[in-house]
Amino acid sequence: MSDPIFLPPAPPAKELLWRGFFSENPVFRLALSLCPAVAVTNSVRNGLLMGLAVLAVQILSSGTVALFRRHIHDKVRIPVYTILIALWVSVIDRLLAVTAPDVYAEISLYIKLIVAFAIIISRLEVFASKYPLIPSLVDGFSMGLGFLFALVLIGAFRELFGNGTLWGIPIVEGRPLLLLALPAGGFFTIGLLMAAMNFVDVKRGTKLMEEGRRCV
Amino acid sequence: MKKLSEISPREISRIVLCLAVTCFLAGIVLGGVYFLTEPVKRRMTKEREIAAVRHLLDLKEDSKLIEVRRYLNEEGTITLSYLVSGVMKIFDTKGNLLKEIPASDESHFVGRFFVAWDAAGNLAGYVTEGSQSGFKSNIRFFAALNKDFTLRAVEVISQEEDPGLGAEIIRPEFLRQFAGRSLEPIEQWKVQKGPAPQRGADAVKIYGVTGATISSQALSDGVAQAMRHLRHRIQILFPEGGLNHE
Numbered sequence: 001m002s003d004p005i006f007l008p009p010a011p012p013a014k015e016l017l018w019r020g021f022f023s024e025n026p027v028f029r030l031a032l033s034l035c036p037a038v039a040v041t042n043s044v045r046n047g048l049l050m051g052l053a054v055l056a057v058q059i060l061s062s063g064t065v066a067l068f069r070r071h072i073h074d075k076v077r078i079p080v081y082t083i084l085i086a087l088w089v090s091v092i093d094r095l096l097a098v099t100a101p102d103v104y105a106e107i108s109l110y111i112k113l114i115v116a117f118a119i120i121i122s123r124l125e126v127f128a129s130k131y132p133l134i135p136s137l138v139d140g141f142s143m144g145l146g147f148l149f150a151l152v153l154i155g156a157f158r159e160l161f162g163n164g165t166l167w168g169i170p171i172v173e174g175r176p177l178l179l180l181a182l183p184a185g186g187f188f189t190i191g192l193l194m195a196a197m198n199f200v201d202v203k204r205g206t207k208l209m210e211e212g213r214r215c216v
Numbered sequence: 217m218k219k220l221s222e223i224s225p226r227e228i229s230r231i232v233l234c235l236a237v238t239c240f241l242a243g244i245v246l247g248g249v250y251f252l253t254e255p256v257k258r259r260m261t262k263e264r265e266i267a268a269v270r271h272l273l274d275l276k277e278d279s280k281l282i283e284v285r286r287y288l289n290e291e292g293t294i295t296l297s298y299l300v301s302g303v304m305k306i307f308d309t310k311g312n313l314l315k316e317i318p319a320s321d322e323s324h325f326v327g328r329f330f331v332a333w334d335a336a337g338n339l340a341g342y343v344t345e346g347s348q349s350g351f352k353s354n355i356r357f358f359a360a361l362n363k364d365f366t367l368r369a370v371e372v373i374s375q376e377e378d379p380g381l382g383a384e385i386i387r388p389e390f391l392r393q394f395a396g397r398s399l400e401p402i403e404q405w406k407v408q409k410g411p412a413p414q415r416g417a418d419a420v421k422i423y424g425v426t427g428a429t430i431s432s433q434a435l436s437d438g439v440a441q442a443m444r445h446l447r448h449r450i451q452i453l454f455p456e457g458g459l460n461h462e
Contacts, residue, residue, distance in 0.1 A: 075231055083238050083239060084242065091249050094249055095253065097257065
């Protein structure tokens with residue numbers, strides 16, 4: 001399978017990094033993988049560990065697909081992507097079990113669920129299957145980093161206001177907003193943070209400029 | 217009706233080849249990772265289990281542990297073998313010792329237990345590994361017994377029951393109900409539904425985890441069975457008083 005004929009050149013690394021981290025953040029902008037984002041973010045620690053696992057899987061999957069993109073048959077590309085994601089998830093799962101068994105005991109169930117994350121397969125389809133290795137690795141890194149950032153932020157918010165602690169260290173007495181520690185609270189938190197990011201965008205004038213460009 | 221586009225045999229063979237090569241290469245990578253990490257994982261598992269056995273019997277690092285491994289040979293005459301300190305003791309199904317040979321073939325492994333002595337050389341107790349089918353998965357556990365075969369503690373090693381339901385059997389609140397029990401009366405091993413009374417609790421009954429009666433009963437049955445089997449095995453392996461001192 002060759003590269004598409006009318007393919008724009010890969011954006012520069014700086015723009016790719018900004019996209020994954022902010023302007024196309026998987027959780028706050030693309031609203032992908034919200035359920036696992038809620039499930040593991042009852043604490044900063046769990047969010048960080050899960051985010052790192054997703055980052056590793058994203059980079060490895062994007063790199064593999066980009067490397068072999070010309071040899072993956074178009075009609076079976078989705079099953080092939082799924083096999084590759086499952087491969088890297090299994091590898092990460094095994095390495096974590098061997099190198100950090102205490103951590104693994106806490107998040108092993110969620111690691112296995114990474115196979116079904118929409119963000120990973122969508123980046124393979126949208127980017128890694130079309131662009132060469134280096135831009136795909138940068139894209140994978142930026143999307144993974146954006147997901148990690150989102151999980152840590154949500155985890156910090158929920159742990160601090162839901163539990164009164166941060167990384168297990170008591171910060172605030174009692175549980176100011178216990179609702180945030182519950183699953184429903186996780187979705188509230190994501191909504192609030194999405195609104196906050198939109199607010200930042202408006203303040204920066206980015207949104208208005210984009211809308212202005214669309215009207216022209 | 218719209219005619220479906222036809223895929224040529226050449227195209228089909230390319231698709232099959234693509235999938236086959238992907239699976240093959242993925243298998244090579246995964247197999248390689250497992251091959252490289254298996255020795256480390258085994259060593260870590262062994263260290264963790266030894267630490268768990270010591271913890272269950274409240275023993276320090278200078279205590280002595282021996283692992284007794286069990287084998288079941290069903291080819292020809294059925295025999296049960298126990299590997300104790302490098303010696304394979306072979307018994308018939310009635311518990312009669314047939315012969316003792318140096319450790320050799322370790323196939324047909326079916327289970328194990330540990331015998332522990334404290335630093336002074338006094339028998340501290342036993343820890344037996346057991347497993348029982350739960351609601352969704354096999355529940356593996358360690359049951360620690362005092363030298364009089366009363367239950368000291370139970371620890372779940374591995375399970376994949378439902379989170380929030382069956383998986384709650386690992387909680388200390390449920391497991392501490394097993395401490396201090398002897399095998400009889402048999403009725404005590406039937407798990408009761410309903411909340412455990414806070415005070416004046418009926419110490420005879422075992423109260424199951426709410427919404428996880430099957431998992432709770434599975435662990436209870438497994439522990440009772442493990443206790444029964446261990447008592448029998450110790451009696452045939454080590455004659456009376458043979459274990460009291462190291």
